[in-house]
Amino acid sequence: MDRFKSEFFFNRELSWIEFNRRVLEEAADRSQPLLERVKFLSIFSTNLDEFFMIRVSGLKRQMYSGVNEASSDGLTAQEQRELIYQGVLPQVKEQYRIFNEEIVPGLLKNDIRILKYGELGEESKKKLDKYFDEILYPVLTPIAMDSVHPFPNLVNRTLAFALVLDDPDAEIKEEKISVVQIPGNFPRFIRIDGMQGFCTLLLEDLIEANIYKLFPGMEITDCYAFRITRNADLELEEEEAGDLLTLIEEEIKKRRLGVVVRLEVEEKMPDRILDFLVNDLELDDTEIYKVDGPINLGDLMYLYSIDRRNIKDEAYTPRISSFFLEEDNFFRAIRKRDILLHHPFHSFSSVTEFIAQAAEDKNVYAIKLILYRTSGDSPIIKSLINAAENGKQVTAVVELKARFDEENNIVWAKRLENAGVHVVYGISGLKTHCKMLLVVRKEGAVMNRYLHLSTGNYNPITSRIYTDLGLFTCNEDFCKDASDLFNYLTGFSKQKDYKKFLVAPYSMRKPLIKAVEKEIESHNKNGDGRIIIKANSLVDDKVIKKLYEASKAGVKIDLIIRGICRLRPCIPEMSGNITVKSIVGRFLEHSRIYYFHNNGNPVIYSGSADIMQRNFDRRVEILYPIEHPKIKENMLEILELYLKDNVKARVLNCDGTYSRTPVDEIPEKERFNAQEYFVSEVKKKYAAETKKEYLKKLKKLKKKKIIH
Numbered sequence: 001m002d003r004f005k006s007e008f009f010f011n012r013e014l015s016w017i018e019f020n021r022r023v024l025e026e027a028a029d030r031s032q033p034l035l036e037r038v039k040f041l042s043i044f045s046t047n048l049d050e051f052f053m054i055r056v057s058g059l060k061r062q063m064y065s066g067v068n069e070a071s072s073d074g075l076t077a078q079e080q081r082e083l084i085y086q087g088v089l090p091q092v093k094e095q096y097r098i099f100n101e102e103i104v105p106g107l108l109k110n111d112i113r114i115l116k117y118g119e120l121g122e123e124s125k126k127k128l129d130k131y132f133d134e135i136l137y138p139v140l141t142p143i144a145m146d147s148v149h150p151f152p153n154l155v156n157r158t159l160a161f162a163l164v165l166d167d168p169d170a171e172i173k174e175e176k177i178s179v180v181q182i183p184g185n186f187p188r189f190i191r192i193d194g195m196q197g198f199c200t201l202l203l204e205d206l207i208e209a210n211i212y213k214l215f216p217g218m219e220i221t222d223c224y225a226f227r228i229t230r231n232a233d234l235e236l237e238e239e240e241a242g243d244l245l246t247l248i249e250e251e252i253k254k255r256r257l258g259v260v261v262r263l264e265v266e267e268k269m270p271d272r273i274l275d276f277l278v279n280d281l282e283l284d285d286t287e288i289y290k291v292d293g294p295i296n297l298g299d300l301m302y303l304y305s306i307d308r309r310n311i312k313d314e315a316y317t318p319r320i321s322s323f324f325l326e327e328d329n330f331f332r333a334i335r336k337r338d339i340l341l342h343h344p345f346h347s348f349s350s351v352t353e354f355i356a357q358a359a360e361d362k363n364v365y366a367i368k369l370i371l372y373r374t375s376g377d378s379p380i381i382k383s384l385i386n387a388a389e390n391g392k393q394v395t396a397v398v399e400l401k402a403r404f405d406e407e408n409n410i411v412w413a414k415r416l417e418n419a420g421v422h423v424v425y426g427i428s429g430l431k432t433h434c435k436m437l438l439v440v441r442k443e444g445a446v447m448n449r450y451l452h453l454s455t456g457n458y459n460p461i462t463s464r465i466y467t468d469l470g471l472f473t474c475n476e477d478f479c480k481d482a483s484d485l486f487n488y489l490t491g492f493s494k495q496k497d498y499k500k501f502l503v504a505p506y507s508m509r510k511p512l513i514k515a516v517e518k519e520i521e522s523h524n525k526n527g528d529g530r531i532i533i534k535a536n537s538l539v540d541d542k543v544i545k546k547l548y549e550a551s552k553a554g555v556k557i558d559l560i561i562r563g564i565c566r567l568r569p570c571i572p573e574m575s576g577n578i579t580v581k582s583i584v585g586r587f588l589e590h591s592r593i594y595y596f597h598n599n600g601n602p603v604i605y606s607g608s609a610d611i612m613q614r615n616f617d618r619r620v621e622i623l624y625p626i627e628h629p630k631i632k633e634n635m636l637e638i639l640e641l642y643l644k645d646n647v648k649a650r651v652l653n654c655d656g657t658y659s660r661t662p663v664d665e666i667p668e669k670e671r672f673n674a675q676e677y678f679v680s681e682v683k684k685k686y687a688a689e690t691k692k693e694y695l696k697k698l699k700k701l702k703k704k705k706i707i708h
Helices: 012-028 034-064 077-109 122-136 203-214 244-255 271-281 297-304 322-326 330-336 349-360 379-389 406-418 476-490 509-526 541-553 613-617 629-644 674-703
Strands: 112-115 142-145 159-166 176-181 189-192 198-202 219-230 260-266 288-291 339-343 364-371 393-398 422-424 435-443 446-454 466-473 502-504 530-535 556-561 578-583 593-596 603-607 619-625 649-652
Touching: 012 034, 012 077, 034 077, 034 219, 034 260, 034 297, 077 112, 077 288, 077 297, 122 189, 122 203, 159 203, 159 271, 176 203, 189 203, 189 297, 198 203, 203 219, 219 271, 260 271, 322 330, 330 349, 330 446, 330 466, 339 629, 349 364, 349 379, 349 435, 349 446, 364 379, 364 476, 379 393, 379 406, 393 406, 393 476, 406 422, 422 476, 435 476, 446 476, 476 619, 502 509, 502 613, 509 530, 509 541, 509 593, 509 603, 530 629, 541 556, 541 578, 556 629, 578 629, 593 629, 603 629, 613 619, 629 674
Parallel strands: 112 198, 260 288, 364 393, 393 422, 530 556, 556 578
Antiparallel strands: 142 176, 159 176, 159 219, 189 198, 219 260, 339 466, 364 435, 435 446, 446 466, 502 619, 530 593, 578 649, 593 603, 603 619
């Protein structure tokens, strides 16, 4: 494979930038309801924050450490940073153009206004000034900048003001610089009552209007907002740590003051002030982003919470699986057959209710669960605590290293431990990313196991906005594998061989590559080779090379990759049989499905793993086979519906860009939006089931002669 050169791989970071461009395109799409566009503007910003804190900071660390080795696509760290700047800067400019020229006027038409302080009435100003004097003023701390006072350690991603002051009493005129950090623990948007419609004021506008109160006797000649982004990737030496919990708590504190990787400033900030910031922060030109509007549009998600249904996607109620409607007892329902849930179209409440039932069931002896991320007030946590208090053996594998959820997970870990839950932090040096729930129940003289496997986290909040797949089963081989994997995570087990599961870091990449090879062999014999992969990212060089090999052999390959894709389609005699699509829509595509046609006897896997080195080598992951014939049909149908999408799907081009046909150029009858199709099916089935339940109740009432 030495003939593989850099031109056969897209750069990972530049591919991610293209993904975020697709998010921005959703914000630019005027056919979307207004607040949905606001939501995508917010997501674009928060995505960028994480990208700079993790990926760009990693490149900066490489440069500082003198690592000049090029990645497999041929780019050095410095070259990547320059290309990132060239790619991101115009996107940020477009983001603010959309905000200023389209979103703000659109909000105004709908009686939603982000006011300036000067637009407020006198009564509103008095109330807000009082709020400043009594609440904000005691918290704010002006910091002088001179030879005695070095640049302050501003907290990551918090807004600040750079002020130029003049002392009117000084004989020698000299500009003085001061910095005021805006506290991040106050709401960014302040609701203004007593005005028509929904009116709000940005916190920084109120502070700027009153900031003179911090400098009595001085004149403020300039005041401009800025924000810094720091390296936030935890660098853990787990092998040397006596206590992982304490280590991560210490690293989280360091994260707030990591190396600066980006400076955002108001576009109108004068060069002399900008130069001052740049010099003190030791930044280069590729780390400076001037913006024409409020810094950090990620906070716009606040506006999305406004109850204006006329400018949002039409609401719907996720349906309960018919298998759980027909059978109240979850254990009996799962005993009858495997059950597939497709979230958010199927309600996640079935998962939380199953755990709640297990916590109360007197025949349940043990519950084991992997928590990677969960919500702030999770019913799952409450059920686990309830189960422990009911005398059941409860084990929670809590991944403390779940990025940006470390603090939240530490809180839950301590709360669970205090309730008597066995809390385990997984394997040193590896992230536990797999999603698995095992319940052990005594039924007669035997202990039966019930298993839930998922592509997504046990998080009731994200389950409403991410598409994920969950499988309930009591398959003995699956349950045996789950028990063995839990023993590996919680004890000293060295289990590496599993009956059904593909388990990283020991046995995932090779079996996937073997599955591609078998599809090549099948195609050579039968001429019907087909591979469909739906995942978040396709990064791993070895798998990409094997997919190229399959394409050369004539296997038809369809890839539905939401985010990063390093595979390059359209290479003559290399990837001519490969198409790559990305779907960015109403919900965040998060499910993973690996389909191999196998001459009409499909082999299908689902699970938590993307095709990335980190998933194969540095995480505990599982992919599990789909064996129930009906669920196999369901999985293939899901894939085919996504491939049919021509509204939200973009096609990857040879140059790394993505394209799609404008919706208005597609005849209305031919338009197909996969996610909206799933929603419409939910509505139809929900209506039918509701009617069915009504008729059933009506029949009972007639039988009892309550009605005629």
